[in-house]
Amino acid sequence: MTRGKRTHAPDLEIRLLREGITESTHYVTAVVCDSRGRQLSAAGNAQNSTFIRSSLKPFQALAVTSTGTLERFGLNDKDLAIICSSHHGTIEQARQVFRILWRCDIEPSALQCPIPGEGKTRLQHNCSGKHAGMLAVCRQRGWPLETYLRRSHPVQQLIVSKVGELLGMPGDEFIRARDDCGAPTYAMRLEQMATLYARLASGNNLDLERIVRAMVYNPVSVAGEGGFDTELMQLSGGELVSKSGAEGIQCIGRIGEGMGLAIKVLDGAKRAKYAAAIQILRQLGWLDPSKAEALAEKFMNQGECKRLEAVGELPFL
16 A cells, blocks of 8 residues: 655744734744654645754754763763753853863863854853863863864764764765854754654653753753743743754754654744744643743734734644
8 A cells, every 4th residue: 555645734824913914924844753753743844954053952962971971070960951052141151161161171262162242252152052062072082172163073973973873864964064153063854853852852862861851950051041942941841842943943842752843934033933833832732821821922922013923733644
């Protein structure tokens, strides 16, 4: 028996309403997969490929959890959370990144992420934790620090091989490009992103489970006060793990259920991915309605006369 060609439901729409009148429309592709990579629900074409951007960070952190680096340098779950973060560059967050480097006997000058526009040090860059984690692995393994961002460097080869293992494919098959922070990011299908988050949240991998625990119990480290990932993980009470990426990427895993959600706003708008995530979480029943409403109040109201409206659903396949 052959299965007919799968048709794609329309993209979701996120509309900006000004006093109830549509002013702008963003189109959103989204998919839910289980930990075996099976599509459960989708809107738009989940086969389309795009860069995963900072939603990759929990999987880049596998280089830390799988090599004994945490144990070697006495790093804790709060350190691991900042390694997975896109933080706000607060004093506390910058100090947490410095703590990682200090325990590994690495100078902050070894960081190769940029100094953010209004910042004074690379420690304040939102990807500094990820970079500190890569440097910590290099110190633990005796690999060179100066070239840690090169795609051919052992730490980058380790990361891509770990991601490839999770998706059952050779890491060398990924198209890679420099992210804004200088580290490699990968292009992949949206269904692959959802599968990664399903496996992250499944509880079947001890290294991933430690990453999830660090993020969920230290949500302020993952983004910061008022950040979507932080707010969602706090409101979900340990049931969801969430990580945003630039250019309209948002990924969420349902902990213990082995299900992952990946979202891509086609025009890259940040405001639209949050509105889409709230709409989908409501539909899936992954978040209590009152808590979804609290998120909507914060992330869908755009001012006195503007608000976002989500149109469409993810049909189950």
